[in-house]
Amino acid sequence: MAEIPPTETLTSVEHQDSTDQPNPSVSPAPPSAVGINLPEKRKREVEPEPEPSADKPKHPLWKTSLCSYFRRSGELCSHGETCRYAHGEDELRPRPDNTWDPTSERAKKMAKTNEQDEAVEEGGVMMTEALEEDGEESSSGLSKCIVNLPMKWSSDNFRPFLNEKGIVFKSAKKKKGMIVGFVTFESAEQSKTAVEKLDGQTVGNNRTLKVSDVIQRPFEKNSKAALPEKPSPDNDDENDSLLSSDSASKARSARDAVTPLAHMSYSDQLEHKKNSLAQILKRLTRNARKACPNGISLPEWILKAREIGGLPCKLEGIIESPLVNGYRNKCEFSVGNSLQGKHTVGFLLGNFREGVTAVEEPVDCPNVSRIACKYAAVFQEFLQQSSLPIWNRLNNSGFWRQLTVREGRQPCQIDADNAESSISEVMLMVQVCTLGSDEGKVKEELHRLAQAFSAGSTAESPPLPLTTLVIQDHTGISNAAPSDAPLRYIFLHRGGDCGLEIADDVAEPRIHDHISNLRFSISPSAFFQVNTLAAERLYSLAGDWADLGPDTLLFDVCCGTGTIGLTLAHRVGMVVGIEMNASAVSDAERNAEANGIKNCRFVCGKAEDVIGSLMKEYLSLPEKQDESRETSENNESEVNSSEENINSVDGVVGTEHSSVVNHVNGHAVNGCSKDEAKLEKDSISQSSSNPIQQFKNVVAIVDPPRVGLHPTVIKVLRTQSRLRRLVYISCNPESLVANAIELCTPSPDKSEKGNNKNNRGWRNMSAAGLARHRSKSMPESEPFKPVKAMAVDLFPHTPHCELVMLLER
Numbered sequence: 001m002a003e004i005p006p007t008e009t010l011t012s013v014e015h016q017d018s019t020d021q022p023n024p025s026v027s028p029a030p031p032s033a034v035g036i037n038l039p040e041k042r043k044r045e046v047e048p049e050p051e052p053s054a055d056k057p058k059h060p061l062w063k064t065s066l067c068s069y070f071r072r073s074g075e076l077c078s079h080g081e082t083c084r085y086a087h088g089e090d091e092l093r094p095r096p097d098n099t100w101d102p103t104s105e106r107a108k109k110m111a112k113t114n115e116q117d118e119a120v121e122e123g124g125v126m127m128t129e130a131l132e133e134d135g136e137e138s139s140s141g142l143s144k145c146i147v148n149l150p151m152k153w154s155s156d157n158f159r160p161f162l163n164e165k166g167i168v169f170k171s172a173k174k175k176k177g178m179i180v181g182f183v184t185f186e187s188a189e190q191s192k193t194a195v196e197k198l199d200g201q202t203v204g205n206n207r208t209l210k211v212s213d214v215i216q217r218p219f220e221k222n223s224k225a226a227l228p229e230k231p232s233p234d235n236d237d238e239n240d241s242l243l244s245s246d247s248a249s250k251a252r253s254a255r256d257a258v259t260p261l262a263h264m265s266y267s268d269q270l271e272h273k274k275n276s277l278a279q280i281l282k283r284l285t286r287n288a289r290k291a292c293p294n295g296i297s298l299p300e301w302i303l304k305a306r307e308i309g310g311l312p313c314k315l316e317g318i319i320e321s322p323l324v325n326g327y328r329n330k331c332e333f334s335v336g337n338s339l340q341g342k343h344t345v346g347f348l349l350g351n352f353r354e355g356v357t358a359v360e361e362p363v364d365c366p367n368v369s370r371i372a373c374k375y376a377a378v379f380q381e382f383l384q385q386s387s388l389p390i391w392n393r394l395n396n397s398g399f400w401r402q403l404t405v406r407e408g409r410q411p412c413q414i415d416a417d418n419a420e421s422s423i424s425e426v427m428l429m430v431q432v433c434t435l436g437s438d439e440g441k442v443k444e445e446l447h448r449l450a451q452a453f454s455a456g457s458t459a460e461s462p463p464l465p466l467t468t469l470v471i472q473d474h475t476g477i478s479n480a481a482p483s484d485a486p487l488r489y490i491f492l493h494r495g496g497d498c499g500l501e502i503a504d505d506v507a508e509p510r511i512h513d514h515i516s517n518l519r520f521s522i523s524p525s526a527f528f529q530v531n532t533l534a535a536e537r538l539y540s541l542a543g544d545w546a547d548l549g550p551d552t553l554l555f556d557v558c559c560g561t562g563t564i565g566l567t568l569a570h571r572v573g574m575v576v577g578i579e580m581n582a583s584a585v586s587d588a589e590r591n592a593e594a595n596g597i598k599n600c601r602f603v604c605g606k607a608e609d610v611i612g613s614l615m616k617e618y619l620s621l622p623e624k625q626d627e628s629r630e631t632s633e634n635n636e637s638e639v640n641s642s643e644e645n646i647n648s649v650d651g652v653v654g655t656e657h658s659s660v661v662n663h664v665n666g667h668a669v670n671g672c673s674k675d676e677a678k679l680e681k682d683s684i685s686q687s688s689s690n691p692i693q694q695f696k697n698v699v700a701i702v703d704p705p706r707v708g709l710h711p712t713v714i715k716v717l718r719t720q721s722r723l724r725r726l727v728y729i730s731c732n733p734e735s736l737v738a739n740a741i742e743l744c745t746p747s748p749d750k751s752e753k754g755n756n757k758n759n760r761g762w763r764n765m766s767a768a769g770l771a772r773h774r775s776k777s778m779p780e781s782e783p784f785k786p787v788k789a790m791a792v793d794l795f796p797h798t799p800h801c802e803l804v805m806l807l808e809r
C-alpha cells in the first residue's frame with residue numbers, strides 16, 4: 001500500500017490544480033442571477049509553503065499545471081523557483097497520462113486541432129457507418145462527412161444551410177450533440193462541387209468546416225431486407241462502461257481507448273491516481289469553507305486542513321488490486337465496423353457525438369481476460385457470415401448490438417500468473433434489436449450463434465467455460481439497456497455427440513462468484529463489482545472503518561446483490577439493504593439464504609423513496625421511548641422538513657437528479673417502479689407492528705452509482721441524528737465530494753436560510769456549486785466530519801479508482 005506523505009501534497013490555496021477551476025464554457029451564472037446569497041468572501045488564509053529541497057525527488061505532477069497566481073498576474077508567485085506549478089507555458093510538462101493542463105494554451109490549441117484536423121486525417125472521422133436514407137444505402141464514394149458543425153444543429157438546421165450554400169444533395173443528416181453531419185450525393189459532380197464550396201468555410205462561432213470521406217463498409221452486403229424500423233432518436237449517448245471518456249476522446253487503438261494508463265508501470269499508475277484523488281478531495285475543504293454560513297465558526301476539520309496540505313482528512317493511501325491483468329469479470333464489447341470497414345466486436349475508439357463509431361478488437365487491453373477476448377473473436381467471426389445486419393449507430397437500425405462476457409470464479413487461492421484457471425463459469429449475453437425482424441430467421445440465427453460459441457469453447461484445450469447464453473432484446477438508441485429489457489435464455493449443455501442442447505424459455509440463469517468465502521448468485525442485469533478480488537479488499541476496509549459489533553444496525557444503501565451487507569452480516573446485529581434493481585434484490589435474498597445468513601433484510605426501491613421510512617421504522621422504537629422520544633420526534637420533523645425543503649428546491653434540483661439517474665440507467669425506471677417503491681413503503685409501515693430490535697450503534701455504508709446520492713437520501717442521512725458513522729464508497733470521487741459538502745457543512749441558522757426558489761442558474765453550476773447551494777437549505781442538524789479516506793484500485797490501467805471515506809459526528 002502506498003502512503004501519501006502530507007508534505008508531498010499541495011499546501012497553498014493559491015496553488016490549486018487548474019483542473020479545479022470551473023470550465024470557462026459553463027461558468028455559473030452570477031449569484032444575483034440565480035438568487036443565491038453568497039456569504040461575504042472569507043479572508044484567504046495563507047498556508048505554509050512547501051520546503052524547497054534539492055535532493056527530494058520531484059513530485060510526479062511537478063510543473064504539470066499552471067500556477068494560478070502566475071496565470072492571473074503574469075508574475076512569479078511567492079514560491080518562486082520552488083513552486084511545483086509551472087510559471088508559463090514553457091515550463092509546463094505533460095501529465096503522466098500524456099495530457100496537458102486543460103487550461104493551458106497548448107491544450108486548447110491541441111483540442112482545437114484535434115477537433116478540426118485530426119478528425120479528418122487519414123482515418124477520416126472514424127465514422128464507420130454509412131448513411132442510409134429511406135432504406136437506400138448510399139453508393140460508395142458519394143457520401144461525405146462535414147466535420148465541425150455546431151453541436152446544437154439537427155438535420156433541420158443542416159439542410160437549409162446546405163441549400164443556402166447552393167449545395168445539391170440527395171440526403172443530409174445531422175444529429176444534435178454531434179459535430180459531424182452526413183451528406184449523400186446523386187453524382188460525383190455534385191460531391192466535388194460540395195467539397196469545393198464547403199471545405200474551409202467558417203460557420204457559427206468561427207468553426208472551420210472540413211469535408212471528409214465516410215469510411216465505407218466493404219464487408220457489408222445486401223442486408224437491407226432485414227433492417228428493422230427506425231426507433232425515434234431520444235438519446236445519443238453511448239455507455240460503454242469500459243471506454244475511458246476522460247482520456248481518449250478519439251483513440252487510435254482499443255488499448256488507448258480503454259486502458260490509457262497501460263503504458264505506465266503499475267506503481268506509477270497508483271501514484272498518479274493517488275495524486276489526482278488528493279486534488280479532488282481538496283475541493284471538499286475549499287467548498288465547505290465557502291459554504292460555511294456567516295456567523296458560524298469553521299469546523300475544526302477545515303481549520304486543520306492546512307496541516308495536511310488542504311485535504312479534508314488524511315488520504316491514507318491506495319490499496320493495490322491483487323490482479324493487475326485480466327481482472328475484469330465483465331466486459332461489454334460493442335459491435336460495429338472497424339476503421340477498415342470490417343464487422344468487429346470490441347471497443348469503440350471514442351464518442352459517438354464526435355463522429356466516432358469505429359470499433360476495434362480488444363487487442364492488448366490488459367484488463368480483459370483471454371477468455372473474454374476469445375469469445376469476442378468467436379462472435380466477430382460469426383458476424384462475417386450472418387444474414388442479419390450489425391447495429392448502425394447513425395441510423396439506429398440493425399440487429400446485432402453488443403456482447404457481454406461475465407465470468408464467475410471458484411473460491412480458491414488465485415495465482416496472479418494464471419488467474420484464468422479460477423474462472424469456472426461464463427455467461428454470454430448478446431444484445432440484439434429484433435424490431436421488424438422475421439422471427440423464424442431470428443431463431444435460426446440465434447441457434448447458429450449458440451453453436452458457434454459452443455464450438456469456439458470446445459476448440460480450446462482445455463475447453464473454455466461456457467455456462468449460459470442470454471439474448472437481450474433492446475430497441476433503444478444507446479446500448480445501455482434497462483434492467484427489465486426482455487431476455488431469452490439459451491442453456492448450453494455439452495454432452496454426448498450433439499455438442500450442445502438449446503433450451504429456450506427456461507428460468508433466469510445466473511453465474512456465481514465468491515467474496516469472503518460467500519457464494520454470490522448473479523443474474524444477467526445485476527451489478528457486481530468488475531474486479532472481484534479487489535472488491536473483497538474494498539468491502540473489508542469499509543467494514544473495518546464502520547466499527548461494527550453485535551449491537552450494530554447496518555444500512556447498506558445501493559446494495560446491489562447484497563455483497564457488502566452479506567460479507568459484513570456476521571459482524572453486526574442486523575443489515576438493511578436498499579436497492580432499486582429488482583433482480584439484484586432477489587439475488588441478494590437468494591444469496592442470504594444460500595449462505596445461511598438470517599439477519600439481513602433487502603428492500604427493493606429507490607433509496608430516495610424508501611430510506612426515510614426505513615430509518616423511521618428502525619430508529620423510532622418504543623423500548624427506549626423515554627430517552628429517544630424527543631430525538632425521534634425531532635428526527636421525524638427534521639426528515640419532514642427536509643422533504644419540504646427538497647420539494648421547494650426540487651422543481652429544479654430534484655428533477656435534475658432524477659434525470660441524471662434515468663440517463664445513467666438508460667431508461668425511466670430501472671427495477672422497481674415508484675409505485676412498487678410506495679408499496680414497499682406501505683409494507684414497511686405495516687411491518688412496523690412486528691417487534692424490531694433496538695440497536696445502539698447505527699451505521700450506513702453507501703455505495704451509489706456514478707452520479708452519487710439523491711438529495712433526499714443525503715438529507716435523511718444528515719438529519720437522522722442517531723446515525724453517527726457513515727462510510728461512503730464511491731467510484732466517482734467528484735460526486736463523493738459534492739455529497740460530502742452537503743453532509744459536512746454546518747447548517748445555517750433559520751435567519752440565514754435564503755430564498756431557494758429562484759434557481760434558474762442550476763444547470764450551469766458545477767456539482768460542488770450545486771452542493772454548496774443545497775447546503776443552504778439543509779435543516780438544522782449536526783454536520784458530519786471527514787475522518788479519513790483511502791483509495792482502492794479496482795481498475796488498473798484506467799484512470800478510475802474507488803474511494804472510501806469515513807464520516808463521523
Ligand SMILES: C[S@@+](CC[C@H](N)C(=O)[O-])C[C@H]1O[C@@H](n2cnc3c(N)ncnc32)[C@H](O)[C@@H]1O
Nearest residue numbers: 527558559560563579580581606607703704705
Ligand atoms: C456501485 S453499485 C454498488 C452495488 C453493491 N454495493 C456492490 O458493491 O455490489 C450501485 C448500485 O446502486 C443501485 N442504484 C442506483 N440508483 C439507485 C437508487 N436511486 N436507489 C437504490 N439503488 C440504486 C444500482 O442498481 C447498483 O446496484
